[in-house]
Amino acid sequence: MSGEATRYEAGEAFARRMDAEDPLRAFREEFLFPRHGDGAELYLLGNSLGLQPRKAQQYVLEAMDAWATLGVDGHFKGSRPWMEYHLSLGEQMARVVGARPLEVVVMNTLTVNLHLMMVSFYRPTLERSKILMEASAFPSDQYAVASQVRHHGYDPAQTVIPLAPREGEDVLRTEDILEVLERRGKEIALVLFGNVNYLNGQAFDMAAITRAAHAQGCRVGFDLAHAAGNLRLSLHDDGPDFAVWCSYKYLNGGPGALAGAFVHERHAHDASLNRFAGWWGNDKRTRFLMKPDHEPTPGAEGWVLSNPPILQLAALRASLELFDRATMPALREKSVKLTGYLEFLLDRLPPGFVHSLTPRDPEQRGAHLSLRFSKDPQRMLQTLRSEGIHCDFRSPDVIRAAPAPLYNSFVDVHRFVDVLDRHARS
Numbered sequence: 001m002s003g004e005a006t007r008y009e010a011g012e013a014f015a016r017r018m019d020a021e022d023p024l025r026a027f028r029e030e031f032l033f034p035r036h037g038d039g040a041e042l043y044l045l046g047n048s049l050g051l052q053p054r055k056a057q058q059y060v061l062e063a064m065d066a067w068a069t070l071g072v073d074g075h076f077k078g079s080r081p082w083m084e085y086h087l088s089l090g091e092q093m094a095r096v097v098g099a100r101p102l103e104v105v106v107m108n109t110l111t112v113n114l115h116l117m118m119v120s121f122y123r124p125t126l127e128r129s130k131i132l133m134e135a136s137a138f139p140s141d142q143y144a145v146a147s148q149v150r151h152h153g154y155d156p157a158q159t160v161i162p163l164a165p166r167e168g169e170d171v172l173r174t175e176d177i178l179e180v181l182e183r184r185g186k187e188i189a190l191v192l193f194g195n196v197n198y199l200n201g202q203a204f205d206m207a208a209i210t211r212a213a214h215a216q217g218c219r220v221g222f223d224l225a226h227a228a229g230n231l232r233l234s235l236h237d238d239g240p241d242f243a244v245w246c247s248y249k250y251l252n253g254g255p256g257a258l259a260g261a262f263v264h265e266r267h268a269h270d271a272s273l274n275r276f277a278g279w280w281g282n283d284k285r286t287r288f289l290m291k292p293d294h295e296p297t298p299g300a301e302g303w304v305l306s307n308p309p310i311l312q313l314a315a316l317r318a319s320l321e322l323f324d325r326a327t328m329p330a331l332r333e334k335s336v337k338l339t340g341y342l343e344f345l346l347d348r349l350p351p352g353f354v355h356s357l358t359p360r361d362p363e364q365r366g367a368h369l370s371l372r373f374s375k376d377p378q379r380m381l382q383t384l385r386s387e388g389i390h391c392d393f394r395s396p397d398v399i400r401a402a403p404a405p406l407y408n409s410f411v412d413v414h415r416f417v418d419v420l421d422r423h424a425r426s
């Protein structure tokens with residue numbers, strides 16, 4: 001995927017050369033960086049809250065202006081009528097995740113979408129009630145799953161199968177996931193994985209997991225909070241039944257931004273699928289006939305409940321335009337090099353100072369590395385902060401560093417490890 005492995009060099013001159021040759025280097029100028037002293041912060045948190053695209057404010061103000069000058073007519077008039085606003089974003093989002101436009105919709109927030117998808121795709125029966133997921137799934141996903149299980153009258157402790165890495169290992173082996181599916185697949189109603197795992201940075205083989213789960217008759221969903229805008233996804237071809245993701249991480253849609261949902265085309269016209277319904281998911285041709293029965297719009301849009309928040313869509317539009325210009329293949333190509341470079345430099349730090357939990361194989365990870373330090377992680381973060389470097393911490397002892405290919409540079413990565421190096425030797 002990434003072509004030939006890059007040969008890295010430790011000196012800063014190498015980082016400068018890589019930046020000079022980077023075809024995506026101009027995108028950095030499209031973002032607003034938090035300040036540190038007289039300069040910009042070194043921001044390695046694209047996996048947590050992506051930076052604000054310069055255009056976001058303009059687009060939000062344009063929507064405010066349409067509201068001020070057009071009132072309710074803004075739904076149909078102006079440069080971007082609200083009735084269609086979410087459609088072009090859905091198409092852009094579909095390109096980001098490798099899906100067909102029909103399969104993707106921008107709506108709600110991530111955990112809400114996970115619940116809506118589970119209403120349709122987690123239909124437990126006495127013989128088949130279990131949910132297979134990572135033991136270290138993101139807490140919100142664990143809460144959503146447990147509450148759905150209880151909602152159906154089952155006991156989460158008996159129903160959720162949490163999959164943990166082998167003793168002494170940091171990440172799950174694909175073969176172990178496939179083995180559980182082979183052995184227990186007939187009891188499993190839903191397979192749900194967080195791709196990329198938020199804590200250890202592991203990317204899963206979506207095609208293999210989906211194939212094995214479908215062969216057992218299970219439904220398959222992915223939480224792509226840490227994959228959308230990060231990995232090269234092929235949702236349509238890999239074939240899970242659904243996927244959900246937020247767009248404030250790598251997708252830079254702003255705090256609490258509208259999230260994405262994918263429903264595979266094979267379900268697009270199945271009006272018999274159980275779902276929670278609202279008027280905005282009703283077929284457009286009959287929506288305003290105000291009829292008593294819900295006729296779902298074909299595809300993912302059939303899961304929309306409400307008329308969408310335009311101000312949020314406006315902010316997200318600024319970022320998705322950048323993804324369209326940069327394209328996911330080019331972003332991923334840079335990302336593999338950038339994170340590989342980070343790993344290369346970390347390997348040269350004094351032995352025992354830092355351990356990365358994240359797989360070394362680029363195919364099994366995205367942009368971020370999860371690091372465990374021999375020194376107190378909170379003090380490490382303080383040190384980094386005082387030097388203008390922003391990473392984050394996840395309990396109990398993991399520091400995550402995510403060079404985002406849209407706005408981070410090779411010099412950023414070099415500077416980060418340079419500060420770590422000084423701290424390791426102090």
Ligand SMILES: *Cc1c(COP(=O)(O)O)cnc(C)c1O
Nearest residue numbers: 109110111138140194198225246
């Ligand atoms: C960030 C993240 C969430 C957050 O959910 P919200 O509903 O957007 O607050 C949920 N799940 C995963 C895996 C995440 O990484």
